[in-house]
Amino acid sequence: GQNIDQPTEMTATEGAIVQINCTYQTSGFNGLFWYQQHAGEAPTFLSYNVLDGLEEKGRFSSFLSRSKGYSYLLLKELQMKDSASYLCAVRDDRARNDYKLSFGAGTTVTVRA
Amino acid sequence: DAGVTQSPTHLIKTRGQQVTLRCSPKSGHDTVSWYQQALGQGPQFIFQYYEEEERQRGNFPDRFSGHQFPNYSSELNVNALLLGDSALYLCASSLEGQGISGSNQPQHFGDGTRLSIL
Numbered sequence: 512g513q514n515i516d517q518p519t520e521m522t523a524t525e526g527a528i529v530q531i532n533c534t535y536q537t538s539g540f541n542g543l544f545w546y547q548q549h550a551g552e553a554p555t556f557l558s559y560n561v562l563d564g565l566e567e568k569g570r571f572s573s574f575l576s577r578s579k580g581y582s583y584l585l586l587k588e589l590q591m592k593d594s595a596s597y598l599c600a601v602r603d604d605r606a607r608n609d610y611k612l613s614f615g616a617g618t619t620v621t622v623r624a
Numbered sequence: 625d626a627g628v629t630q631s632p633t634h635l636i637k638t639r640g641q642q643v644t645l646r647c648s649p650k651s652g653h654d655t656v657s658w659y660q661q662a663l664g665q666g667p668q669f670i671f672q673y674y675e676e677e678e679r680q681r682g683n684f685p686d687r688f689s690g691h692q693f694p695n696y697s698s699e700l701n702v703n704a705l706l707l708g709d710s711a712l713y714l715c716a717s718s719l720e721g722q723g724i725s726g727s728n729q730p731q732h733f734g735d736g737t738r739l740s741i742l
Contacts, residue, residue: 513635513665521700522679544730544731545709553714553735553736554629554667554733554735555733556730556731558733559730562634598666598667600666602663608679608680609680610655610657610672610679610680610720611657611667611669611672611682612657612667612679612716614659614666614667614668615666616665616666617663617664617665617666
């Protein structure tokens with residue numbers, strides 16, 4: 512089975528930094544994705560990690576440790592438009608014909624002025 | 625370049641009815657996955673279609689069925705609707721293929737169909 516945990520809510524101030532943690536216990540692993548979802552909209556792809564380490568994309572960075580089953584998404588220089596739900600998703604083992612994404616419940620980030 | 629499009633945007637049905645939701649994938653994508661997202665939850669995998677066949681299925685009853693057409697578009701059908709089927713239904717497309725080359729390709733989501741059961 513799949514077990515993906517992330518905090519329910521986080522609040523931060525405009526211009527600050529927020530780190531959203533995600534821990535996972537899955538039967539297989541072939542990559543971890545982060546998505547952003549504004550209320551009433553589609554999830555949009557932010558980042559992908561399959562090897563250990565940090566991937567940086569502008570104001571957003573994502574880190575992965577496969578041995579610890581742990582990832583985080585770092586949002587820097589927060590803007591009001593960053594208020595959204597952030598979804599951690601694990602891709603299962605394609606070699607075992609398992610193609611689905613398993614999602615956490617999402618972390619709602621509220622950015623305050 | 626059109627992204628993933630879904631129709632309808634909203635739908636209201638009553639218990640016991642049947643519903644069909646439609647999805648057109650992003651241009652160049654060959655695989656369509658369907659997810660159910662309840663309020664305050666992450667998307668839950670329903671099934672994935674590739675080469676017009678159901679390639680993988682999640683833990684959903686047989687009331688949920690689907691189809692993929694030669695142009696890669698897809699339909700999700702739900703029979704005998706229950707109150708608990710009320711949710712946002714998301715379609716996601718990707719370029720998966722059979723090899724591992726697609727393993728790092730993200731799934732791109734449509735805006736979803738909001739289904740309400742009365």
